[in-house]
Amino acid sequence: MVNAKFIALRYLIIPTKQTPVEKYLEDIEKPDEYYPETPEGKRKLFEDTFLKEVLEYKRYKSEYAILGVYPITKDRYIGKLAKKMKRNEDIRKGDDTIKQELEIHPPCEFICDLKTQVFGLRKRSIVFDSEKAVSELLSEMASSRTLSYGYVVKFEPIPDKQAFWKVINGAKHIHSVKFTLNAPNLLGSDEECKDSLRNLKSRFNITAVDVKLENNEGSLKISEKEPVITHYVNYTEFGQGNWTVETDKNKFISSSDKIFTVTEDAKNFGDVANGIVDKMNENANKTPENNGDKNEPETIHPEDQETLL
Structure with a gap:
């Protein structure tokens, strides 16, 4: 074996x-x-x-x-x-x-x-x-x-499902969160996020969108109760993008690590x-x-x- x-x-x-x-x-x-x-x-x-x-x-x-x-x-x-x-x-x-x-x-x-x-x-x-x-x-x-x-x-x-929230909930400080969302390519991923990206793709011919949230003091608030963030996380968990979290200054954890x-x-x-x-x-x-x-x-x-x- x-x-x-x-x-x-x-x-x-x-x-x-x-x-x-x-x-x-x-x-x-x-x-x-x-x-x-x-x-x-x-x-x-x-x-x-x-x-x-x-x-x-x-x-x-x-x-x-x-x-x-x-x-x-x-x-x-x-x-x-x-x-x-x-x-x-x-x-x-x-x-x-x-x-x-x-x-x-x-x-x-x-x-x-x-x-x-x-x-x-x-x-x-x-x-x-x-x-x-x-x-x-x-x-x-x-x-x-x-x-x-x-x-x-x-x-x-x-990424492992729920890995994003484990990183967020376990971090003392959050300086930034970045999502890279690929243009819609599959059925079955987060529908609301996919519809928004499809609209951008048709208007601007994009292949991906970067969304970055940042707080230089490390007090960025990220909550599972925030629908927009949840849509982004669900989309990347389906394998149609990636995320990166900066927990301490210049310390990054990405979906590729999880x-x-x-x-x-x-x-x-x-x-x-x-x-x-x-x-x-x-x-x-x-x-x-x-x-x-x-x-x-x-x-x-x-x-x-x-x-x-």
């Missing part, structure tokens, strides 16, 4: 005005007809470009790849995010010992739920050093494929993957309202599985 922590992320698929300059599916001449700006179109785009194609990516001096992806239900895929590394090992040849450089690819298992856009990823420091770093990496990897179709993908950590995690046996990942993402969906304000009934996911049997990468 190998106990491992899996972090909860949510990805957003955001239209961009950049003109498509490259097509990754050679047989598609008019990508807009195949990937319209609808939930179904964006889902198909992400599935085709991130989960069904070989994806290798170089970031700074490191190389990464999405490997071994296959469906376990009609809406869920499991796979691995791997990092290319080199390691020196002592190799015996007769009476001599020589050093030989070997290439290794340590993986992080993941499960992706296409319905809720929740992405559960095993936490391994050998592959990534922080939740923020891996969110940026995955965003860049996915966007490298979707940008040519007029979309970018943004991965956001999903990411929701699930501990499971990584050795039997295929058997526990559905349970991992179910817990993540429950934490992130449960399944979005457009997902229909809450029956068990339709399982694809092993004989029907096909390795896609």
Whole structure:
């Protein structure tokens, strides 16, 4: 048994005005007809470009790849995010010992739920050093494929529910609170907040809004009874933004520091993957309202599985 922590992320698929300059599916001449700006179109785009194609990516001096992806239900895929590394090992040849450089690819298992856009990823420091770093990496990897179709993908950590209020209630001083709210991208998040952001998006073509409340003396008043704050918190808890609290001067706590995690046996990942993402969906304000009934996911049997990468 190998106990491992899996972090909860949510990805957003955001239209961009950049003109498509490259097509990754050679047989598609008019990508807009195949990937319209609808939930179904964006889902198909992400599935085709991130989960069904070989994806290798170089970031700074490191190389990464999405490997071994296959469906376990009609809406869920499991796979691995791997990092290319080199390691020196002592190799015996007769009476001599020589050093030989070997290439290794340590993986992080993941499960992706296409319905809720929740992405559960095993936490391994050998592959990534922080939740923020891996969110940026995955965003860049996915966007490298979707940008040519007029979309970018943004991965956001999903904070542990009630983490914000635990920070607020446990702080002696609060100097500032900042919310970054991404433009509406999912059904099921806080409706009032989403409606306000949708209005701003239609008027100004925004992709995100920053809201900052500040008191230089550290006596900022933040209450659960204040509807506006509650809407912002609910929105970020759903994985559509982030928050940062300054409790003491220059001491910051962010939603990325309070990411929701699930501990499971990584050795039997295929058997526990559905349970991992179910817990993540429950934490992130449960399944979005457009997902229909809450029956068990339709399982694809092993004989029907096909390795896609």
